[in-house]
Amino acid sequence: MTIRLLALSLVAAAAVSASSQESADDFRAILGPPASVAVAPNLVESHAYGIASKLRCPVCQGVAISDSPSGMAAKMRSQVRDLVAQGYSEEQVFSYFERSYGEFVRLDPPARGVNWLVWLLPIGVLVGGACFVAMRARTPQIVVPVAGPQGSEIDDETRAYLERVRRDSGV
Amino acid sequence: MNKVVLGVGLAIAAPLLGFLAANMDRKPQQIASPLIGKKAPPFTALDLSTGNTVTLASYQGKPLVLNFWASWCVPCYEEHGTLVRGAAQNPDTTFLGIVYEDEPERIAQFLKERGTSYPSLSDPDGRAAVAYGVYGVPETFFIDRTGTIVNKFVGPLDPASLSSNLAAARR
Numbered sequence: 001m002t003i004r005l006l007a008l009s010l011v012a013a014a015a016v017s018a019s020s021q022e023s024a025d026d027f028r029a030i031l032g033p034p035a036s037v038a039v040a041p042n043l044v045e046s047h048a049y050g051i052a053s054k055l056r057c058p059v060c061q062g063v064a065i066s067d068s069p070s071g072m073a074a075k076m077r078s079q080v081r082d083l084v085a086q087g088y089s090e091e092q093v094f095s096y097f098e099r100s101y102g103e104f105v106r107l108d109p110p111a112r113g114v115n116w117l118v119w120l121l122p123i124g125v126l127v128g129g130a131c132f133v134a135m136r137a138r139t140p141q142i143v144v145p146v147a148g149p150q151g152s153e154i155d156d157e158t159r160a161y162l163e164r165v166r167r168d169s170g171v
Numbered sequence: 172m173n174k175v176v177l178g179v180g181l182a183i184a185a186p187l188l189g190f191l192a193a194n195m196d197r198k199p200q201q202i203a204s205p206l207i208g209k210k211a212p213p214f215t216a217l218d219l220s221t222g223n224t225v226t227l228a229s230y231q232g233k234p235l236v237l238n239f240w241a242s243w244c245v246p247c248y249e250e251h252g253t254l255v256r257g258a259a260q261n262p263d264t265t266f267l268g269i270v271y272e273d274e275p276e277r278i279a280q281f282l283k284e285r286g287t288s289y290p291s292l293s294d295p296d297g298r299a300a301v302a303y304g305v306y307g308v309p310e311t312f313f314i315d316r317t318g319t320i321v322n323k324f325v326g327p328l329d330p331a332s333l334s335s336n337l338a339a340a341r342r
Contacts, residue, residue: 022215022224023298029213030302058306071272075297100212100304102205125183132176 024086031096034087041085048081051093055080056107064107204304204323211235211314212302216269216292219278225292227318234264234340235314238328239300240291241273242281244308250327251285257333258289264337269294271308313340 039047052066057073065073083093097105109115213227238254240247258266266289270278294300303312311324313336321339324332
């Protein structure tokens with residue numbers, strides 16, 4: 001039993017280092033040749049992080065794979081790094097994941113088809129609201145005269161004050 | 172005017188709320204796989220019983236049942252018997268298990284206790300799982316003899332589901 005477990009562990013360890021050429025061949029069979037030149041080794045990590053921050057972790061709740069601690073996200077990040085290092089463009093990396101998970105995997109849905117609603121609806125609501133406010137501001141307000149106190153209701157002191165005001169203001 | 176504002180507000184908010192409510196219970200796993208009807212993505216993995224590197228191409232020419240599973244997954248225990256019997260009863264179809272996020276010792280223990288009638292492959296870097304858009308386990312892909320994915324079954328397979336999906340893969 002121990003020997004069998006050891007053998008299985010060795011097999012698994014060998015699997016971890018499974019030929020990168022075969023993996024590269026699998027990428028190429030799915031995506032075709034890389035569209036860009038391979039990114040300089042010191043830039044791979046930052047370039048890959050930028051792409052990973054736009055890919056949704058499929059086993060999490062609305063989290064980018066760059067921010068998820070899940071094992072699946074770690075594996076996806078590793079694949080993004082491999083693809084970037086091999087010279088695949090950002091759009092090719094997106095299409096690699098989109099091919100298997102659909103558009104759901106993109107945190108920013110691309111502006112096409114019904115997705116336009118996501119981009120245009122907030123702008124439409126904003127413009128519509130601004131127009132509504134502008135129209136309301138332009139509409140002349142009808143001032144309803146408020147009935148003032150009748151002469152008999154004004155006491156002598158107030159009447160004298162009002163008289164002074166009228167005199168002073170020349171009315 | 173207030174009624175107009177209320178009407179416009181409701182006309183915008185009601186469809187959005189309705190859309191959100193209708194999709195509240197949807198899980199990512201239930202999103203239809205974009206791979207249905209397309210060529211199965213190539214993969215390179217290690218056969219855990221022989222230690223040999225295998226590729227999808229090694230199995231083409233026969234209908235293929237590709238089951239992603241793990242020893243920590245309770246529904247995988249439920250469906251294991253169905254798959255083992257299915258593989259034994261359908262020698263014209265290839266059955267393959269691809270291990271998802273698991274330890275070799277645990278896989279060995281699982282297979283020792285429950286037996287198997289088909290190979291299990293190691294996918295330590297998750298390339299096959301990502302290429303097939305796996306969200307969790309168990310998920311089973313049915314591939315016809317031309318290499319086209321005819322269906323993806325999410326959850327534990329029961330004999331009736333296995334039978335109907337096999338029939339589709341054999342057509």
